[in-house]
Amino acid sequence: MSKSIKKRPFIHPEGWKFATIFFIVSALTSMLWLPLAIFGFLLTFFTLWFFRDPERNIPQDQNLVISSADGKVCLIDEAYPPEELSMDTAKMKRICVFMNVFNVHVNRSPVLGQAERIVYKKGKFLNASLDKASDKNERSSLVISTESGTKIIVVQIAGLIARRILSFISQDQLLVQGERFGLIRFGSRVDIYMPLDAETKCKVGDKVTAGESILALLK
Template sequence: MKFHKEGYTTLAIAVLFIFIINAVADYYDAPQYAKWLIYVLSAFLFITVVQFFRSPKKVVNPQDGVILCPADGKVVVIEETEENEYFHDKRIQVSIFMSPVNVHVNRNPISGLVTFFKYHPGKFLVAWHPKSSTDNERTTVVVKDKAGREVLFRQIAGALARRIVWYVKEKDEVVQGNEFGFIKFGSRVDLFLPLGTEINVNIGDKVTGARTIIGKF
Protein backbone atom coordinates (compact mmCIF):
# COMPACT_ATOMS: atom_id res chain seq x y z
CA MET A 1 0.00 0.00 0.00
CA LYS A 2 1.34 3.44 -0.89
CA PHE A 3 0.15 7.04 -0.68
CA HIS A 4 -1.03 8.42 -4.02
CA LYS A 5 0.78 11.43 -5.48
CA GLU A 6 -2.52 13.31 -5.92
CA GLY A 7 -2.78 13.53 -2.13
CA TYR A 8 0.54 15.25 -1.37
CA THR A 9 -0.90 18.78 -1.29
CA THR A 10 -3.99 17.74 0.69
CA LEU A 11 -1.85 15.90 3.23
CA ALA A 12 0.50 18.89 3.61
CA ILE A 13 -2.45 21.22 4.25
CA ALA A 14 -3.96 18.77 6.75
CA VAL A 15 -0.67 18.41 8.65
CA LEU A 16 -0.22 22.21 8.72
CA PHE A 17 -3.77 22.66 10.02
CA ILE A 18 -3.22 20.00 12.70
CA PHE A 19 0.04 21.63 13.78
CA ILE A 20 -1.57 25.08 14.04
CA ILE A 21 -4.63 24.07 16.07
CA ASN A 22 -2.51 21.97 18.45
CA ALA A 23 0.02 24.81 18.87
CA VAL A 24 -2.78 27.30 19.58
CA ALA A 25 -4.32 24.95 22.15
CA ASP A 26 -0.98 24.57 23.94
CA TYR A 27 -0.15 28.30 23.73
CA TYR A 28 -3.43 29.36 25.32
CA ASP A 29 -3.31 26.45 27.78
CA ALA A 30 -6.70 25.09 26.79
CA PRO A 31 -8.52 22.83 29.30
CA GLN A 32 -7.38 19.22 29.26
CA TYR A 33 -10.68 17.95 27.85
CA ALA A 34 -10.42 20.46 24.96
CA LYS A 35 -6.87 19.36 24.20
CA TRP A 36 -7.92 15.71 24.10
CA LEU A 37 -10.80 16.60 21.79
CA ILE A 38 -8.37 18.41 19.46
CA TYR A 39 -5.97 15.43 19.56
CA VAL A 40 -8.77 13.02 18.62
CA LEU A 41 -10.03 15.26 15.80
CA SER A 42 -6.46 15.74 14.54
CA ALA A 43 -5.88 11.98 14.45
CA PHE A 44 -9.22 11.47 12.67
CA LEU A 45 -8.37 14.09 10.03
CA PHE A 46 -4.92 12.62 9.41
CA ILE A 47 -6.20 9.04 9.14
CA THR A 48 -9.06 10.13 6.83
CA VAL A 49 -6.68 11.85 4.41
CA VAL A 50 -4.25 8.93 4.41
CA GLN A 51 -6.95 6.30 3.81
CA PHE A 52 -8.62 8.37 1.10
CA PHE A 53 -5.43 8.71 -0.94
CA ARG A 54 -4.23 5.17 -0.40
CA SER A 55 -3.12 3.41 -3.56
CA PRO A 56 -2.84 -0.38 -3.35
CA LYS A 57 -0.13 -1.91 -5.49
CA LYS A 58 -1.67 -4.19 -8.12
CA VAL A 59 -0.04 -6.56 -10.57
CA VAL A 60 -2.30 -7.20 -13.56
CA ASN A 61 -1.77 -9.71 -16.34
CA PRO A 62 -3.64 -8.19 -19.30
CA GLN A 63 -6.28 -10.47 -20.82
CA ASP A 64 -7.71 -10.07 -24.31
CA GLY A 65 -11.50 -10.10 -24.44
CA VAL A 66 -11.85 -9.29 -20.73
CA ILE A 67 -13.11 -5.95 -19.39
CA LEU A 68 -11.75 -5.20 -15.94
CA CYS A 69 -13.41 -2.88 -13.46
CA PRO A 70 -11.95 0.67 -13.72
CA ALA A 71 -12.60 1.64 -10.09
CA ASP A 72 -13.41 0.44 -6.58
CA GLY A 73 -17.04 0.93 -5.56
CA LYS A 74 -20.54 -0.40 -6.09
CA VAL A 75 -22.39 -1.17 -9.33
CA VAL A 76 -25.38 1.19 -9.51
CA VAL A 77 -26.45 0.96 -13.17
CA ILE A 78 -26.60 -1.85 -15.75
CA GLU A 79 -28.79 -0.95 -18.70
CA GLU A 80 -29.00 -0.66 -22.46
CA THR A 81 -28.82 3.01 -23.41
CA GLU A 82 -28.06 5.40 -26.26
CA GLU A 83 -24.50 6.75 -26.20
CA ASN A 84 -24.58 10.07 -28.05
CA GLU A 85 -21.11 11.54 -27.66
CA TYR A 86 -18.94 9.10 -29.60
CA PHE A 87 -20.74 5.94 -30.74
CA HIS A 88 -24.17 7.44 -31.47
CA ASP A 89 -25.80 4.06 -31.03
CA LYS A 90 -27.00 1.69 -28.33
CA ARG A 91 -24.51 0.39 -25.77
CA ILE A 92 -24.59 -1.42 -22.44
CA GLN A 93 -23.91 1.07 -19.67
CA VAL A 94 -22.32 -0.13 -16.42
CA SER A 95 -21.85 2.54 -13.74
CA ILE A 96 -19.74 2.28 -10.59
CA PHE A 97 -20.32 4.64 -7.67
CA MET A 98 -17.22 5.46 -5.62
CA SER A 99 -17.95 6.55 -2.03
CA PRO A 100 -15.43 8.63 -0.02
CA VAL A 101 -14.14 5.45 1.66
CA ASN A 102 -13.22 3.73 -1.62
CA VAL A 103 -9.82 3.80 -3.31
CA HIS A 104 -10.15 6.55 -5.92
CA VAL A 105 -7.54 5.43 -8.43
CA ASN A 106 -9.02 4.83 -11.90
CA ARG A 107 -7.58 2.03 -14.06
CA ASN A 108 -7.79 1.08 -17.75
CA PRO A 109 -10.45 -1.61 -18.29
CA ILE A 110 -8.75 -2.90 -21.48
CA SER A 111 -5.43 -2.53 -23.28
CA GLY A 112 -5.25 -0.68 -26.58
CA LEU A 113 -5.07 2.67 -28.34
CA VAL A 114 -6.81 5.79 -27.03
CA THR A 115 -8.91 6.81 -30.05
CA PHE A 116 -10.84 9.61 -28.33
CA PHE A 117 -10.44 11.85 -25.29
CA LYS A 118 -12.40 14.88 -24.17
CA TYR A 119 -12.77 16.88 -20.95
CA HIS A 120 -16.17 18.46 -20.24
CA PRO A 121 -16.65 21.18 -17.62
CA GLY A 122 -20.06 20.92 -16.02
CA LYS A 123 -22.26 20.70 -12.94
CA PHE A 124 -21.72 18.84 -9.67
CA LEU A 125 -24.93 16.86 -9.26
CA VAL A 126 -24.81 13.92 -6.85
CA ALA A 127 -23.03 11.05 -8.58
CA TRP A 128 -26.11 8.80 -8.66
CA HIS A 129 -28.28 11.43 -10.36
CA PRO A 130 -29.54 10.15 -13.77
CA LYS A 131 -28.16 13.23 -15.56
CA SER A 132 -24.75 13.22 -13.88
CA SER A 133 -23.32 11.19 -16.79
CA THR A 134 -24.17 13.95 -19.27
CA ASP A 135 -24.37 17.17 -17.20
CA ASN A 136 -21.57 16.89 -14.62
CA GLU A 137 -17.91 17.74 -15.03
CA ARG A 138 -16.41 14.66 -16.65
CA THR A 139 -13.88 13.12 -18.99
CA THR A 140 -14.61 10.71 -21.82
CA VAL A 141 -12.02 8.16 -22.94
CA VAL A 142 -12.36 5.58 -25.72
CA VAL A 143 -9.86 2.72 -26.05
CA LYS A 144 -9.72 0.33 -29.02
CA ASP A 145 -8.15 -3.09 -28.47
CA LYS A 146 -6.12 -4.97 -31.09
CA ALA A 147 -9.27 -6.75 -32.30
CA GLY A 148 -10.89 -3.40 -33.07
CA ARG A 149 -13.34 -3.47 -30.15
CA GLU A 150 -13.90 -0.12 -28.45
CA VAL A 151 -14.84 0.66 -24.85
CA LEU A 152 -15.86 4.13 -23.69
CA PHE A 153 -15.42 5.10 -20.06
CA ARG A 154 -16.13 8.32 -18.19
CA GLN A 155 -14.85 9.86 -14.99
CA ILE A 156 -17.76 11.81 -13.51
CA ALA A 157 -17.52 14.38 -10.72
CA GLY A 158 -20.06 14.21 -7.89
CA ALA A 159 -21.41 16.71 -5.37
CA LEU A 160 -18.15 16.53 -3.39
CA ALA A 161 -15.73 15.59 -6.17
CA ARG A 162 -14.32 18.87 -7.47
CA ARG A 163 -11.13 17.61 -9.05
CA ILE A 164 -10.82 15.05 -11.83
CA VAL A 165 -7.30 14.06 -12.86
CA TRP A 166 -6.39 12.14 -16.00
CA TYR A 167 -3.11 10.79 -17.37
CA VAL A 168 -4.08 9.85 -20.95
CA LYS A 169 -4.55 11.59 -24.27
CA GLU A 170 -5.48 10.58 -27.81
CA LYS A 171 -3.09 8.18 -29.57
CA ASP A 172 -1.65 6.89 -26.28
CA GLU A 173 -1.14 3.14 -25.98
CA VAL A 174 -2.57 2.04 -22.62
CA VAL A 175 -2.25 -1.21 -20.68
CA GLN A 176 -5.12 -2.93 -18.90
CA GLY A 177 -4.98 -2.29 -15.15
CA ASN A 178 -2.63 0.70 -15.31
CA GLU A 179 -3.80 4.05 -13.92
CA PHE A 180 -5.56 6.42 -16.27
CA GLY A 181 -6.75 8.91 -13.65
CA PHE A 182 -7.92 9.82 -10.16
CA ILE A 183 -11.05 11.50 -8.76
CA LYS A 184 -11.02 13.24 -5.39
CA PHE A 185 -13.91 12.40 -3.04
CA GLY A 186 -17.23 10.71 -3.93
CA SER A 187 -17.69 10.17 -7.65
CA ARG A 188 -18.61 7.75 -10.42
CA VAL A 189 -17.17 5.92 -13.44
CA ASP A 190 -19.37 4.85 -16.37
CA LEU A 191 -18.51 2.16 -18.91
CA PHE A 192 -20.20 1.85 -22.32
CA LEU A 193 -19.79 -1.61 -23.83
CA PRO A 194 -20.85 -3.16 -27.15
CA LEU A 195 -24.24 -4.85 -27.26
CA GLY A 196 -23.77 -8.57 -26.80
CA THR A 197 -21.05 -8.15 -24.17
CA GLU A 198 -21.34 -10.79 -21.46
CA ILE A 199 -21.88 -8.88 -18.20
CA ASN A 200 -20.40 -10.58 -15.14
CA VAL A 201 -21.69 -8.25 -12.39
CA ASN A 202 -25.09 -7.31 -10.95
CA ILE A 203 -26.51 -4.09 -9.56
CA GLY A 204 -25.44 -3.70 -5.94
CA ASP A 205 -22.23 -5.71 -6.33
CA LYS A 206 -19.14 -4.33 -4.63
CA VAL A 207 -16.32 -4.26 -7.17
CA THR A 208 -12.57 -3.71 -7.12
CA GLY A 209 -10.55 -1.82 -9.70
CA ALA A 210 -8.32 -3.99 -11.91
CA ARG A 211 -9.60 -7.11 -10.11
CA THR A 212 -13.32 -7.56 -10.77
CA ILE A 213 -14.25 -8.70 -14.29
CA ILE A 214 -17.07 -6.46 -15.49
CA GLY A 215 -17.65 -8.42 -18.68
CA LYS A 216 -16.27 -10.34 -21.63
CA PHE A 217 -16.51 -9.67 -25.37
Protein backbone atom coordinates in the same frame (compact mmCIF):
# COMPACT_ATOMS: atom_id res chain seq x y z
CA MET B 1 1.16 -5.10 -27.75
CA SER B 2 2.88 -5.27 -24.39
CA LYS B 3 3.92 -2.83 -21.75
CA SER B 4 4.80 -3.20 -18.08
CA ILE B 5 2.96 -1.35 -15.34
CA LYS B 6 5.32 0.46 -13.00
CA LYS B 7 4.79 -0.02 -9.29
CA ARG B 8 3.93 3.15 -7.38
CA PRO B 9 4.00 4.19 -3.73
CA PHE B 10 1.00 2.99 -1.69
CA ILE B 11 -0.13 6.62 -1.26
CA HIS B 12 -0.76 8.51 -4.49
CA PRO B 13 1.31 11.75 -4.79
CA GLU B 14 -1.92 13.81 -4.91
CA GLY B 15 -2.61 12.76 -1.32
CA TRP B 16 0.63 14.11 0.13
CA LYS B 17 -0.20 17.68 -0.94
CA PHE B 18 -3.47 17.74 0.99
CA ALA B 19 -2.10 15.79 3.95
CA THR B 20 0.83 18.21 4.32
CA ILE B 21 -1.52 21.20 4.42
CA PHE B 22 -3.80 19.55 7.00
CA PHE B 23 -0.82 18.52 9.14
CA ILE B 24 0.72 22.01 9.20
CA VAL B 25 -2.60 23.66 10.04
CA SER B 26 -3.25 21.07 12.76
CA ALA B 27 0.19 21.58 14.28
CA LEU B 28 -0.35 25.35 14.43
CA THR B 29 -3.86 24.91 15.81
CA SER B 30 -2.58 22.65 18.61
CA MET B 31 -1.13 25.75 20.28
CA LEU B 32 -4.58 27.39 20.32
CA TRP B 33 -7.19 24.68 20.81
CA LEU B 34 -6.23 21.01 21.19
CA PRO B 35 -9.61 19.41 20.27
CA LEU B 36 -9.58 21.13 16.88
CA ALA B 37 -5.97 20.10 16.36
CA ILE B 38 -6.85 16.46 17.09
CA PHE B 39 -9.62 16.63 14.50
CA GLY B 40 -7.12 18.08 12.03
CA PHE B 41 -4.64 15.24 12.62
CA LEU B 42 -7.42 12.70 12.10
CA LEU B 43 -8.29 14.46 8.86
CA THR B 44 -4.64 14.22 7.84
CA PHE B 45 -4.61 10.45 8.31
CA PHE B 46 -7.97 10.09 6.54
CA THR B 47 -6.60 12.04 3.56
CA LEU B 48 -3.61 9.71 3.27
CA TRP B 49 -5.92 6.70 3.52
CA PHE B 50 -8.30 8.14 0.90
CA PHE B 51 -5.47 8.53 -1.62
CA ARG B 52 -4.18 4.99 -1.15
CA ASP B 53 -3.16 3.31 -4.39
CA PRO B 54 -2.70 -0.43 -3.80
CA GLU B 55 -1.36 -2.88 -6.36
CA ARG B 56 -3.93 -5.21 -7.94
CA ASN B 57 -3.93 -8.73 -9.40
CA ILE B 58 -4.95 -7.88 -12.95
CA PRO B 59 -6.43 -10.58 -15.23
CA GLN B 60 -4.64 -10.17 -18.57
CA ASP B 61 -7.32 -11.24 -21.05
CA GLN B 62 -8.21 -9.05 -24.03
CA ASN B 63 -11.77 -10.43 -24.08
CA LEU B 64 -12.53 -9.24 -20.56
CA VAL B 65 -13.79 -5.83 -19.48
CA ILE B 66 -12.57 -5.28 -15.93
CA SER B 67 -13.77 -2.63 -13.53
CA SER B 68 -12.20 0.81 -13.78
CA ALA B 69 -13.23 1.73 -10.24
CA ASP B 70 -13.63 0.41 -6.72
CA GLY B 71 -17.19 0.65 -5.49
CA LYS B 72 -20.67 -0.73 -6.13
CA VAL B 73 -22.38 -1.44 -9.45
CA CYS B 74 -25.28 1.05 -9.35
CA LEU B 75 -26.69 0.72 -12.86
CA ILE B 76 -26.59 -1.62 -15.87
CA ASP B 77 -28.47 -0.44 -18.94
CA GLU B 78 -28.23 0.59 -22.59
CA ALA B 79 -27.34 4.19 -23.40
CA TYR B 80 -25.82 6.42 -26.06
CA PRO B 81 -22.20 7.54 -25.49
CA PRO B 82 -21.71 11.08 -24.10
CA GLU B 83 -22.82 13.64 -26.68
CA GLU B 84 -19.54 15.56 -26.57
CA LEU B 85 -17.79 12.57 -28.18
CA SER B 86 -19.94 13.02 -31.33
CA MET B 87 -19.70 9.30 -32.03
CA ASP B 88 -21.83 7.97 -34.85
CA THR B 89 -22.98 4.89 -32.98
CA ALA B 90 -26.10 3.21 -31.66
CA LYS B 91 -26.77 2.53 -28.02
CA MET B 92 -24.10 0.67 -26.07
CA LYS B 93 -24.19 -1.44 -22.95
CA ARG B 94 -23.35 0.72 -19.92
CA ILE B 95 -22.16 -0.47 -16.52
CA CYS B 96 -21.90 2.20 -13.83
CA VAL B 97 -19.82 1.96 -10.64
CA PHE B 98 -20.43 4.37 -7.76
CA MET B 99 -17.48 5.26 -5.50
CA ASN B 100 -18.06 6.58 -2.00
CA VAL B 101 -15.42 8.42 0.06
CA PHE B 102 -14.18 5.13 1.55
CA ASN B 103 -13.28 3.53 -1.79
CA VAL B 104 -9.94 3.71 -3.58
CA HIS B 105 -10.37 6.49 -6.17
CA VAL B 106 -7.59 5.66 -8.62
CA ASN B 107 -9.17 4.55 -11.92
CA ARG B 108 -7.79 1.84 -14.19
CA SER B 109 -8.16 0.90 -17.85
CA PRO B 110 -10.77 -1.86 -18.37
CA VAL B 111 -9.06 -3.22 -21.49
CA LEU B 112 -5.81 -3.25 -23.43
CA GLY B 113 -5.89 -0.58 -26.12
CA GLN B 114 -5.02 2.89 -27.34
CA ALA B 115 -6.38 6.08 -25.78
CA GLU B 116 -8.05 7.33 -28.95
CA ARG B 117 -9.77 10.40 -27.46
CA ILE B 118 -10.01 12.23 -24.14
CA VAL B 119 -12.80 14.81 -23.86
CA TYR B 120 -13.58 16.90 -20.78
CA LYS B 121 -16.95 18.58 -20.21
CA LYS B 122 -17.96 20.98 -17.46
CA GLY B 123 -21.21 20.32 -15.62
CA LYS B 124 -23.06 20.12 -12.33
CA PHE B 125 -22.09 18.28 -9.14
CA LEU B 126 -25.22 16.21 -8.43
CA ASN B 127 -25.10 13.04 -6.33
CA ALA B 128 -23.15 10.65 -8.57
CA SER B 129 -25.45 7.73 -7.71
CA LEU B 130 -28.36 9.40 -9.55
CA ASP B 131 -29.11 8.28 -13.12
CA LYS B 132 -29.10 11.87 -14.42
CA ALA B 133 -25.54 12.38 -13.16
CA SER B 134 -24.29 10.74 -16.37
CA ASP B 135 -25.77 13.59 -18.44
CA LYS B 136 -25.66 16.56 -16.06
CA ASN B 137 -22.43 16.25 -14.06
CA GLU B 138 -18.91 17.37 -14.86
CA ARG B 139 -17.11 14.51 -16.59
CA SER B 140 -14.12 13.31 -18.58
CA SER B 141 -14.63 10.72 -21.33
CA LEU B 142 -11.91 8.36 -22.51
CA VAL B 143 -12.34 6.36 -25.73
CA ILE B 144 -10.16 3.24 -25.88
CA SER B 145 -9.67 1.33 -29.13
CA THR B 146 -8.68 -2.31 -28.72
CA GLU B 147 -6.53 -4.33 -31.15
CA SER B 148 -9.70 -5.73 -32.73
CA GLY B 149 -11.11 -2.23 -33.26
CA THR B 150 -13.71 -2.45 -30.50
CA LYS B 151 -14.47 0.87 -28.83
CA ILE B 152 -14.69 0.97 -25.04
CA ILE B 153 -15.63 4.27 -23.39
CA VAL B 154 -14.80 5.11 -19.79
CA VAL B 155 -16.45 8.19 -18.31
CA GLN B 156 -15.23 9.69 -15.03
CA ILE B 157 -18.08 11.60 -13.42
CA ALA B 158 -17.61 14.11 -10.62
CA GLY B 159 -19.98 13.71 -7.67
CA LEU B 160 -21.61 15.77 -4.96
CA ILE B 161 -18.32 16.31 -3.10
CA ALA B 162 -15.83 15.68 -5.88
CA ARG B 163 -14.53 18.84 -7.50
CA ARG B 164 -11.70 17.71 -9.71
CA ILE B 165 -11.10 14.92 -12.22
CA LEU B 166 -7.44 14.13 -12.85
CA SER B 167 -5.97 12.37 -15.89
CA PHE B 168 -2.56 10.66 -15.88
CA ILE B 169 -2.42 9.88 -19.60
CA SER B 170 -2.31 11.57 -22.99
CA GLN B 171 -4.15 10.97 -26.25
CA ASP B 172 -2.84 8.09 -28.42
CA GLN B 173 -1.11 6.52 -25.42
CA LEU B 174 -1.12 2.72 -25.22
CA LEU B 175 -2.92 1.48 -22.12
CA VAL B 176 -2.28 -1.89 -20.56
CA GLN B 177 -5.32 -3.61 -19.09
CA GLY B 178 -5.56 -2.46 -15.48
CA GLU B 179 -3.20 0.50 -15.95
CA ARG B 180 -3.92 3.61 -13.88
CA PHE B 181 -5.30 6.39 -16.07
CA GLY B 182 -6.93 8.86 -13.69
CA LEU B 183 -8.39 9.81 -10.33
CA ILE B 184 -11.46 11.62 -9.04
CA ARG B 185 -11.31 13.39 -5.69
CA PHE B 186 -13.77 12.57 -2.92
CA GLY B 187 -16.76 10.51 -4.05
CA SER B 188 -17.76 9.99 -7.67
CA ARG B 189 -18.78 7.52 -10.39
CA VAL B 190 -17.36 5.76 -13.44
CA ASP B 191 -19.49 4.64 -16.41
CA ILE B 192 -18.12 2.05 -18.84
CA TYR B 193 -19.68 1.72 -22.30
CA MET B 194 -19.16 -1.40 -24.42
CA PRO B 195 -20.81 -3.22 -27.35
CA LEU B 196 -24.37 -4.41 -26.74
CA ASP B 197 -23.40 -8.05 -27.32
CA ALA B 198 -20.89 -8.02 -24.45
CA GLU B 199 -21.88 -10.68 -21.91
CA THR B 200 -22.50 -9.10 -18.50
CA LYS B 201 -20.62 -10.78 -15.65
CA CYS B 202 -21.90 -8.62 -12.79
CA LYS B 203 -25.20 -7.35 -11.40
CA VAL B 204 -26.51 -4.22 -9.74
CA GLY B 205 -25.40 -4.13 -6.11
CA ASP B 206 -22.15 -6.04 -6.65
CA LYS B 207 -19.07 -4.63 -4.95
CA VAL B 208 -16.22 -4.44 -7.45
CA THR B 209 -12.49 -3.75 -7.36
CA ALA B 210 -10.65 -1.67 -9.95
CA GLY B 211 -8.25 -3.71 -12.02
CA GLU B 212 -9.55 -7.05 -10.73
CA SER B 213 -13.32 -7.50 -10.93
CA ILE B 214 -14.73 -8.71 -14.25
CA LEU B 215 -17.69 -6.67 -15.50
CA ALA B 216 -18.26 -8.24 -18.91
CA LEU B 217 -16.95 -10.58 -21.60
CA LEU B 218 -16.50 -9.23 -25.13
CA LYS B 219 -17.74 -11.40 -28.00
